[in-house]
Amino acid sequence: MKKARRTIIYSLLLIVPLTLCNVLYLEKVLASSSTDQAISLQTIIDQLDTGDSVELPPGTYTGPAIIDKKLSIRGNSKVTLLNQSRKPAISILSDGVHLQDIQIKHTASGDDSPAIQVKADQVILENLTIQTSGYGIMVRDADRGILQNNTIKWFKPEADMPKQKGNGIDLYNSHDTQIKNNKITGLRDAIYLEKSRNAWVQKNKLSHTRYGIHCMYIDGSSVIDNEGEYNITGAMVMGVKNVVVSGNSFRKQSQNVHSQGILLYDVQSSSITQNVVEGNRVGIYMEQSSKNLLSNNAVLRNFIGIQLLNSNHNQFRSNEFIANVIEAEATDSEKNEMTGNYWDSFQGLDLNDDGTSDIPYAINPFYQRLVSQTPAYQLFFQSPGMTFLSDMFTNGRDHWSKDPSPLMKSDIYHISSVESKKGSDDVLIIGLFLLCCAISIIIYLGVLRR
Template sequence: MKNKIYVGILLCLFFLFLHSTHSFAEQNLQSLINQAKPGEVVHLEGKVYKGPIIITEPITLIGTKKTIIQAAGNKPVVSLQGKGIHLRGVKVQQLTSRKKVPALSVTGSNHSVKDLHIKTTSLGINLNNVHLSKLSNITIKGNKKENGINVLNSSKNEIKHSLVSHVLDGIYIENSNSNTFTQNTIQNSRYGFHLMFSNNLVLYRNISKENYIGAMIMETYKSTIKGNSFIYNAQNVNSYGLLLFDTAETKVIKNDFSNNRIGIKLQSSQHNTITNNSAKTNFIGIQFDDASFNRVSTNTFLSNVNDVQAIASKKNNINKNYWDSSWKVDAKNQGTSIIPYKADPFFLSLTKETPEYQIFFQSPGMSLLQKMLKSPDDLVLSDDFPLMHTDEESRNMDSHSTRGVLLISIAMILISTLSIQIWRKTK
């Protein structure tokens, strides 16, 4: 009997020892962080660490390829708070079943986060009141239930060279001014970029593909969208490469809008500039809905089912674009056609009232009705000087022309030299 009692006591002590050791292991990383002095570099081993952890001092935390920090509760796996914290080379796994719990939570300023691999069942990264910070080379994979990166009430940050996939919105920005997003790839999500109530943003050389919408820009002012690829966003009847909604004074320059349902849509937007973009093989190249005073110039619309549609849109400056479906007659040899390109809003007005009429798109009967029931001239979108050639064709022609001039010049020099030699011999 006594032996059984001793065995029981030993077993209890053994399990208590295991529990205390396990608890120590879980607290070990936080203890290591707490012991670090400001400016110190903490190197992590290539093993699994249990979170959550909170960093409040300006230290540098560096992992290896096998370093994993994971948690499954209702708190962020990793939290950065304060100023000047650097996080490098860590895999972060958020295993919670709760909503809106980020793998990485950041507040404060002057942080840098680099070379992170995040796998999350909830939110990826949440930036709230973050300023003057940089995030780069980050991979985020979700389960399409929460956003990849939230940028809230934050300014003057840069997010670059990152890959975000299988999330709700790739990068969601709200009330955040003067942020820059460079060379990120967002795919297989709802919205690639979702920008709201923010000004002076820069989207440069990003790729947003195979999403519901490539980029939704809403109530955003004085921003620049340049050199991006918004491609293969055609998963739904309402899919767009780029949607500008209630947006003003924004520049859209040298972007690729290809293989979307609608390449570019301007809705309730004014005073925007759309130049030197390429919209190819979309169902609709560009669509205007209650959009006015926008400048659309030197863009290429090629191989779209319908190059342009417009409704309730007046006083837009549409000039010198290449329209695949325009009549091209260059009587003055100026590179532009003397026949204006016009888009009547009749069909779009009809389908807006009765969406079922979309099945009659480009049918002979609808074309006849459109000719019989023409819209007022002030509602018809018109490019008075459509381009004869695409930019690429023009460059090739210029190149051929330059070569031709060069060859002619060389020939003239040779002929002149030969003539002089012959004249001298005859003398």
């Protein structure tokens, strides 16, 4: 009996290692065979003529590839392009190229290594799924492009620092470009625009990046109806003129000491309207900006609602400031026109019952100046002593930013509550369904017991 047991044990000790070796060898063979079966995308491109349209059969293709003639290339959910080279997975050098429904896995890392590089006009990139270890889509000196319905993610599972990553969509000197309905997460900046006039950035969803939208010198452009969450800053708009920032929602940018919902630096003659900035460290930060209109924005539950620095001759109309820890701070910001804004912590007085306070709302710069000189005083934020000193400080009151006719009641809260109401309705429906199920079960069990 003992001899039989020994034989079984020795056999297992011999069989298990051999089995593991066979499994590893089989995996290696399968991997090599799958690589061998991958088709070079460049080979297919070289066989096409200018103006051709082709639908790629399901399978795995390899890059890098260069498109230097007008082509339309479509894939489907089972078409994947693999690229391990530092060269772009796809380089587009000809006008009018159209790429659609392709999964691209670009594993080479590096700041100058994009999954797709565009250097031609009127290029359409849509319904692409891009995983990259460098940049997603890089556009250079290319006009009238359309980038829509794409998904771009950081390839590596580990959380690298933003400076080690590339941007999701990166435009430079590329005008009249439409960037719509893209989902970008985990990159350095989700959408970066520089020296690109008349860009149209609309309905993109951006998360877990440094800047959701980063605009530099993009005169005459529009940033409309985008959603940003968990970025360091939702939208960073710098050095622009005649730009529209409207209908966006930037929430939960609060994990960094420099987090803002919307950051406006050196912005001139632009319109910032109907945005929702909620749960950020600073809702709207504005510096060295003038002659802008900020209206009908909902600034909710931020640590600082709005912060002004060296910003003059701006108009603030019908904005709503609710449940911010500090509603407003303003330093060296004079001659701003503030009318009809709602400040929920302000105790006004409406003698003629016209809906506006007869007492003006003034932004006291005491705390901001004190903290900027001695940061340690932040420990005494909202302490009785600090509040008392702030109330006593009236030096230079004539130069404070003031709202002479603040609203007595909230007027535009529906802007920020639409999504919350929709979410609440969904929860209510599910809750009622579960309640009905529970009542039905209870009645059914009661009948069975009888």
